[in-house]
Amino acid sequence: MKTFECKVCGHIEFNAAPEKCLVCGALKQAFVEKADAIQKxxxxxxxxxxxxxxxxxxxxxxxxxxxxxxxxxxxxxxxxxxxxxxxxxxxxxxxxxxxxxxxxxxxxxxxxxxxxxxxxxxxxxxxxxxxxxxxxxxxxxxxxxxx
Ligand SMILES: [Fe+2]
Known part of the structure; x- marks a missing residue:
């Protein structure tokens, strides 16, 4: 599953970047796809x-x-x-x-x-x-x- 990270607050969304960050309100452009956003x-x-x-x-x-x-x-x-x-x-x-x-x-x-x-x-x-x-x-x- 793809992970997208908000560069403003660090919030992670699964599958797709949202229109707005549900934690800090940053716009979609603040999200970057990051395969290693979560440590394993x-x-x-x-x-x-x-x-x-x-x-x-x-x-x-x-x-x-x-x-x-x-x-x-x-x-x-x-x-x-x-x-x-x-x-x-x-x-x-x-x-x-x-x-x-x-x-x-x-x-x-x-x-x-x-x-x-x-x-x-x-x-x-x-x-x-x-x-x-x-x-x-x-x-x-x-x-x-x-x-
Ligand atoms: Fe620690």
């Missing part, structure tokens, strides 16, 4: 410590109860299997969430006070969730899960 482990069968510190871990909780009587699916994401540091020089800046490869939300994180984690309550109970995290030193890393 050199060997997915044998993850390095760096891989384990950056690949998001996704936990899905059906019907969490916060929204009474409705469909509410929680999608928790933690970075990563080994917890990533959250200090001024090195931290997870944000997590971008997608449902069926359509962007749904960016969650910004601050160093020191935030854990490298986020959650969304979705009004959806099927589809493919993608989470991309951005580390200020090591770039974008991705994970996927089915609702």
């Amino acid at each position: 482990p050199a060997n997915p069968a044998v993850l390095t410590e760096a891989d384990k510190k950056h690949i998001p871990q996704i936990v899905i909780v059906k019907e969490c109860g916060l929204i009474p009587g409705g469909c509410c699916t929680d999608v928790h994401a933690r970075v990563g299997e080994i917890e990533h540091v959250m200090i001024d020089k090195h931290y997870i800046k944000y997590l971008d969430y997608y449902l069926d490869y359509k962007f749904i939300s960016r969650i910004w994180l601050s160093p020191n006070v935030c854990h490298p984690a986020a959650a969304l309550h979705l009004n959806a109970n099927s589809g493919k969730i993608t989470v991309i995290e951005n580390c200020n030193v090591h770039g974008n890393w991705m994970a996927e899960a089915s609702l």
Whole structure:
């Protein structure tokens, strides 16, 4: 699948560049196709410590109860299997969430006070969730899960 990156805010879109960036509003011309926009482990069968510190871990909780009587699916994401540091020089800046490869939300994180984690309550109970995290030193890393 093709990936396009916004040169203004770093947001990634799948398949095609949008008319306007859904995060920062930059116009289509700000997007460039970038095959290596998302980092990948050199060997997915044998993850390095760096891989384990950056690949998001996704936990899905059906019907969490916060929204009474409705469909509410929680999608928790933690970075990563080994917890990533959250200090001024090195931290997870944000997590971008997608449902069926359509962007749904960016969650910004601050160093020191935030854990490298986020959650969304979705009004959806099927589809493919993608989470991309951005580390200020090591770039974008991705994970996927089915609702
Ligand atoms: Fe990092």
